Amino acid sequence: MTATARDTVLRRVRDALTLSDGPEVTVPRAYRTGRTLPDEERLALFVDRLVDYRAQVRTCTAGTTAAVLAEVLRAHGARRTGVPPGLDPAWLAGYDGETVTDSADVPAPRLDALDGVVTASAVSCAETGTIFLDGAAADQGRRALTLVPDLHVCVVDLSSVRTGVPEAVAQLTPEHPITLISGPSATSDIELERVEGVHGPRTLVVVIRTDA
Amino acid sequence: MSSPTGPAANGTFLGMPAVPPRSPYGTGHLRGERTFPRAAHDELDNEQLRRNLGKATHSIRAKRLAVTGELPDWEQLRDAGSAIKTDTMNRLPELLEQLERKVTERGGTVHWARDGVEANEIVTRLVRDTGSDEILKVKSMATQEIGLNEHLESQGIAALETDLAELIVQLADDRPSHILVPAIHRNRDEIREIFLRHIPGVDPALDADPARLAAAARTFLREKFMTTKVAVSGANFGIAETGTLAVVESEGNGRMCLTLPQTLITVMGIEKVLPRFEDLEVFLQLLPRSSTGERMNPYTSLWTGVTPGDGPQEFHLVLLDNGRTAALADRIGRAALNCIRCSACLNVCPVYERTGGHAYGSTYPGPIGAVLTPQLAGMHGAKDDPNSSLPYASSLCGACFDACPVKIDIPSLLVELRHQHTEQSGTTAEKLAMKAAATVMKRPGLFTTAQKAAGLGRVLAGRDGTLSRLPPPLNGWSDSRDTPAPPRQSFRSWFASAEGAAAMRAAAAEGARNTDDAPQEDS
Numbered sequence: 248m249t250a251t252a253r254d255t256v257l258r259r260v261r262d263a264l265t266l267s268d269g270p271e272v273t274v275p276r277a278y279r280t281g282r283t284l285p286d287e288e289r290l291a292l293f294v295d296r297l298v299d300y301r302a303q304v305r306t307c308t309a310g311t312t313a314a315v316l317a318e319v320l321r322a323h324g325a326r327r328t329g330v331p332p333g334l335d336p337a338w339l340a341g342y343d344g345e346t347v348t349d350s351a352d353v354p355a356p357r358l359d360a361l362d363g364v365v366t367a368s369a370v371s372c373a374e375t376g377t378i379f380l381d382g383a384a385a386d387q388g389r390r391a392l393t394l395v396p397d398l399h400v401c402v403v404d405l406s407s408v409r410t411g412v413p414e415a416v417a418q419l420t421p422e423h424p425i426t427l428i429s430g431p432s433a434t435s436d437i438e439l440e441r442v443e444g445v446h447g448p449r450t451l452v453v454v455i456r457t458d459a
Numbered sequence: 460m461s462s463p464t465g466p467a468a469n470g471t472f473l474g475m476p477a478v479p480p481r482s483p484y485g486t487g488h489l490r491g492e493r494t495f496p497r498a499a500h501d502e503l504d505n506e507q508l509r510r511n512l513g514k515a516t517h518s519i520r521a522k523r524l525a526v527t528g529e530l531p532d533w534e535q536l537r538d539a540g541s542a543i544k545t546d547t548m549n550r551l552p553e554l555l556e557q558l559e560r561k562v563t564e565r566g567g568t569v570h571w572a573r574d575g576v577e578a579n580e581i582v583t584r585l586v587r588d589t590g591s592d593e594i595l596k597v598k599s600m601a602t603q604e605i606g607l608n609e610h611l612e613s614q615g616i617a618a619l620e621t622d623l624a625e626l627i628v629q630l631a632d633d634r635p636s637h638i639l640v641p642a643i644h645r646n647r648d649e650i651r652e653i654f655l656r657h658i659p660g661v662d663p664a665l666d667a668d669p670a671r672l673a674a675a676a677r678t679f680l681r682e683k684f685m686t687t688k689v690a691v692s693g694a695n696f697g698i699a700e701t702g703t704l705a706v707v708e709s710e711g712n713g714r715m716c717l718t719l720p721q722t723l724i725t726v727m728g729i730e731k732v733l734p735r736f737e738d739l740e741v742f743l744q745l746l747p748r749s750s751t752g753e754r755m756n757p758y759t760s761l762w763t764g765v766t767p768g769d770g771p772q773e774f775h776l777v778l779l780d781n782g783r784t785a786a787l788a789d790r791i792g793r794a795a796l797n798c799i800r801c802s803a804c805l806n807v808c809p810v811y812e813r814t815g816g817h818a819y820g821s822t823y824p825g826p827i828g829a830v831l832t833p834q835l836a837g838m839h840g841a842k843d844d845p846n847s848s849l850p851y852a853s854s855l856c857g858a859c860f861d862a863c864p865v866k867i868d869i870p871s872l873l874v875e876l877r878h879q880h881t882e883q884s885g886t887t888a889e890k891l892a893m894k895a896a897a898t899v900m901k902r903p904g905l906f907t908t909a910q911k912a913a914g915l916g917r918v919l920a921g922r923d924g925t926l927s928r929l930p931p932p933l934n935g936w937s938d939s940r941d942t943p944a945p946p947r948q949s950f951r952s953w954f955a956s957a958e959g960a961a962a963m964r965a966a967a968a969e970g971a972r973n974t975d976d977a978p979q980e981d982s
């Protein structure tokens with residue numbers, strides 16, 4: 248009788264465990280979870296960490312979102328800006344460049360022709376300066392959209408910023424494609440000298456809405 | 460392949476447990492051509508390597524200490540990480556089956572590979588099925604271990620590494636020297652030369668500024684990302700509960716490969732499975748801080764099977780054994796499987812710092828390589844198997860244990876491997892140990908007194924705090940002499956006593972005499 252590789256590997260694993268059973272363990276989860284911080288402290292921590300990773304940070308309110316986004320895009324010379332299909336159109340009401348709505352059938356090379364992209368975000372972690380994008384959310388879009396263009400402007404509602412990693416991870420829907428972003432793409436491969444923007448966006452601008 | 464223990468396929472008769480096989484001899488990259496002392500001796504002559512490595516390890520080390528010190532619950536995270544991995548190994552069969560089920564439910568296909576040869580064949584077949592003859596690679600130790608690129612090349616399939624350092628290494632037809640910064644043995648001028656020679660259409664005016672070198676790689680690879688239909692990656696974690704896979708990276712080449720091609724093939728060692736999605740909350744804190752010394756690496760991608768309209772529409776997961784079950788069958792050695800490949804142990808190792816990664820002859824260098832490589836591939840594949848010298852490539856100073864985010868007691872594993880080696884081969888362990896140590900440290904006298912005396916205590920004391928027998932290199936000395944052998948008492952109290960101190964001094968002097976034939980250039 249012929250055993251498949253699957254049978255063989257699983258049998259080996261069982262044999263190994265019969266030959267040497269490891270110590271029974273219960274996982275001690277004494278590390279910090281469920282932390283909260285007042286808005287102001289969370290904001291300060293998040294901004295500090297973002298800046299440390301060389302992201303550019305702007306704060307605004309729900310009412311000034313459109314004005315600040317228009318200003319950011321203008322400052323970076325973005326004439327053609329991609330948006331995911333579900334982005335609130337009011338956000339780009341003050342933008343005078345061309346807005347290109349993304350869809351699954353747009354080939355990746357076309358994304359390369361965009362000057363930048365504006366998206367929302369799912370959740371963030373203040374302590375590490377990390378933004379989590381949920382690829383299944385209509386205002387964040389498929390993964391290629393935030394990867395190919397050279398400028399990513401990401402809107403973060405302060406209410407979605409969690410204190411630490413466990414608190415942020417708990418907000419995720421595991422089956423969705425999720426991208427964690429902490430600052431712009433970077434490498435230290437050449438003599439340990441940090442270089443920004445190897446393959447992902449060279450510029451990350453985080454627009455934090457403090458009352459949203 | 461026929462099953463030696465009966466018709467296991469139907470699950471009714473499993474027979475006696477058989478010791479699982481190591482990675483087949485002569486395949487992949489789990490064995491060097493020379494023993495560690497010989498290889499190390501040559502590497503020691505490489506001044507540039509030593510300077511670059513010294514700079515790299517010290518700077519990453521400082522960053523790691525700063526960001527781990529920032530977390531008041533770092534030790535609790537280590538405890539959790541260690542326990543999660545131990546629990547994972549205990550439950551590996553059910554977790555692997557669960558992972559397989561979840562990935563399949565979400566539109567992926569799972570393949571199993573008994574060894575590297577089989578994994579290479581599976582990947583080759585999957586690539587052929589797409590009609591493509593080129594693939595993109597995300598830096599992955601598992602595929603390096605099995606020699607996937609070389610195999611694909613022999614089958615007419617071109618594999619292009621997309622991580623900047625891996626690209627440099629590949630273009631130069633070189634080998635990585637560090638897990639994290641594989642091209643650390645190259646300086647910017649060399650990299651410029653390599654790019655000028657090997658990147659088609661590169662600007663001949665390219666200078667050696669790292670930003671411009673990185674930009675040249677960006678331009679070269681961007682076109683490939685847009686046009687190549689198949690990518691092959693490894694995985695940092697595979698979540699059994701949800702079927703989610705994770706790749707942790709910095710440059711964005713991983714995101715490109717995981718997102719743009721039509722077909723994604725992920726090769727993952729079976730030990731990389733994690734039980735719960737929630738476990739990511741631990742490892743997403745442990746890994747980046749231990750690895751690059753960052754609070755978080757720039758990019759982490761999580762994907763589950765296939766998502767219509769987003770990313771690869773065909774996904775294959777290849778689960779690789781290649782000696783992992785052999786390691787699992789070793790009650791002590793199995794702890795090496797808990798490794799999350801952060802490279803913190805390399806950066807704190809005084810031996811690694813002097814020799815670099817090439818001397819270990821394996822995909823896995825440094826302290827963890829010295830235990831993982833013999834566990835996966837064995838130490839007795841041939842007479843004078845180079846892997847049998849790896850357990851001696853350490854001063855047992857214990858720095859690796861302290862640095863390890865999942866608390867792998869590497870010094871104890873090394874001592875255990877030395878036992879296994881001497882028992883099976885009858886070699887005089889103290890000679891090997893002292894030779895390795897002397898070659899590396901160049902100052903055997905100082906080494907034997909300072910390093911040994913400082914570091915051995917923790918290793919010798921054993922789990923019950925008592926010492927029954929001295930490990931190599933000291934066992935030869937204590938077995939063959941009419942000396943007060945250390946009694947069964949707390950090692951620490953024996954060590955602290957005048958008798959213990961005298962015995963250690965004598966052992967050290969003996970060790971130094973044994974290394975007379977080792978190269979020395981003491982200052």
Ligand code: SF4
Pocket residue numbers: 749797798799800801802803804805827859862863864865866867
């Ligand atoms: S053994 Fe520990 S410190 Fe070394 S690479 Fe593995 S996880 Fe990191």
